Structures are given as C-alpha cells and as structure tokens.
Amino acid sequence: MSGLIEVTRKYRFSASHRLHAPQLGEAENRELYGKCNNPFGHGHNYEIAVTVRGPVEVHSGRAVDPEMLDELVRRQVLEPFEHRNLN
Amino acid sequence: MLITRKAEFSASHVCRNPRLSESENRALFGAAANPHGHGHNYVLEVTVEGAPDPVTGMVLDLKALKETLNREVVEIYDHRFLNREVPPFDRVIPTPENIAIDIWNRLQPHLGGPRGKLHGVRIYETPDLYVDYFGDMA
Numbered sequence: 207m208s209g210l211i212e213v214t215r216k217y218r219f220s221a222s223h224r225l226h227a228p229q230l231g232e233a234e235n236r237e238l239y240g241k242c243n244n245p246f247g248h249g250h251n252y253e254i255a256v257t258v259r260g261p262v263e264v265h266s267g268r269a270v271d272p273e274m275l276d277e278l279v280r281r282q283v284l285e286p287f288e289h290r291n292l293n
Numbered sequence: 294m295l296i297t298r299k300a301e302f303s304a305s306h307v308c309r310n311p312r313l314s315e316s317e318n319r320a321l322f323g324a325a326a327n328p329h330g331h332g333h334n335y336v337l338e339v340t341v342e343g344a345p346d347p348v349t350g351m352v353l354d355l356k357a358l359k360e361t362l363n364r365e366v367v368e369i370y371d372h373r374f375l376n377r378e379v380p381p382f383d384r385v386i387p388t389p390e391n392i393a394i395d396i397w398n399r400l401q402p403h404l405g406g407p408r409g410k411l412h413g414v415r416i417y418e419t420p421d422l423y424v425d426y427f428g429d430m431a
Contacts, residue, residue: 208429209426209427210427211390211424211426212424212425212426213389213390213424214423215422216420216421217421262388262391262394265310266310266321266386267310267385267386267391268388268390269390269424272422273323
C-alpha cells in the first residue's frame with residue numbers, strides 16, 4: 207500500500223453574469239460590486255480544477271478513470287454552464 | 294515553510310495491463326494503450342518543507358535540490374521509454390499516479406533531514422492533468 211493519490215484535471219467554460227443583490231438598492235449594489243454590477247452583465251473564461259483523492263488500483267495503475275471524470279464534469283458542470291448567462 | 298522546485302523531462306510510455314486482453318486494455322486506457330507508445334512533456338514540481346536557517350536564511354540549498362532532482366529523476370527519466378528502460382515500469386503501469394509514487398520513492402531518501410524534508414510530488418502529464426502524492430500517510 208502506497209497511500210493516497212490526488213488526481214487533478216482542469217476544465218474551462220465561458221459564461222456571463224451580473225453581481226447584484228436584490229435586497230440592496232442600486233447605489234449600494236454599485237458601491238459593493240463596482241463594474242461587476244453593470245446591468246447588461248459581462249463574461250469570463252472560467253477555469254476549474256477538479257481533484258479526486260483515492261488509492262491506486264493495482265490492475266489499472268489509476269486512482270480514477272479519467273474518462274469517467276470527464277463525462278461526469280461535462281454532464282454536471284460544463285453543459286449547464288457553457289455559454290450561459292448564469293443569472 | 295514550503296518551497297517548490299520545478300523540473301521537466303520528456304518520456305514515452307504505454308499504459309497496458311499484460312493480464313488483460315487487447316479490447317480490455319483499449320476500454321480501460323483508450324489511446325494510451327497503443328503498444329507502440331506515445332510521449333509527454335512531463336513537468337515535475339517537488340515541494341520540501343522546513344524552517345529557514347537563521348544564518349543562511351535558506352530552508353535548504355536550492356542548488357543541491359536541483360542537482361538531486363537532475364540526478365535522481367531527470368537523468369533517469371528524460372528521453373526514455375519508461376516501460377522498457379526505467380524500472381519498476383517493466384512491471385508497474387506508468388500512469389501518472391505510479392510515476393508520482395516512484396519519484397517520491399527515489400527522492401525521499403535524499404530529502405529526509407530536519408531541513409528540507411520532502412513534502413509532496415506533483416507530476417503534470419499534460420497542462421490539464423496532474424497528480425499529487427504526499428507519501429504513505431493514511
């Protein structure tokens with residue numbers, strides 16, 4: 207047994223958003239969020255790093271199946287977020 | 294305090310389990326199972342921990358660390374076919390997980406002192422995939 211391994215894969219998506227707290231007034235929102243409060247929104251290229259921790263399986267030499275991880279992140283994160291207006 | 298030093302090497306490998314069939318290997322490892330091999334530009338980050346020496350202001354001699362990385366890892370791995378030329382990968386599948394463990398095992402005897410104790414090994418197989426290993430802690 208050689209202990210635990212952490213495997214990290216990076217993914218990217220682009221999305222637009224606006225930071226605005228509906229409980230606050232226009233001036234307060236502008237003060238708090240600055241340019242991020244622009245009513246028309248703005249976008250970013252986001253990068254996420256997903257880390258999985260586990261022991262290495264002897265028969266595969268792996269701690270995680272990277273194709274399974276890709277599929278999971280694609281379904282649960284990239285498809286909902288990619289080229290969306292998050293608000 | 295943690296100090297990280299980077300090194301790079303390029304190597305080829307094949308990810309196959311000889312006890313599995315061709316189709317099982319393809320299903321498990323995908324293109325990485327191609328028996329003729331393929332290569333990567335690996336980036337290694339080695340992190341050591343310790344307190345700065347009050348006289349030198351250094352946790353450890355970073356030139357000595359660079360020489361250790363070159364001697365114990367880069368000279369052994371660089372421009373090699375890992376499965377054929379770098380044990381234990383004649384019998385252990387050279388996934389990035391197992392490469393991280395092997396590099397840890399090679400460096401740990403040289404970085405065990407009170408100053409500059411090995412903390413972690415990170416190996417990038419591609420810019421978007423890396424593995425961290427912190428030794429045999431439960």
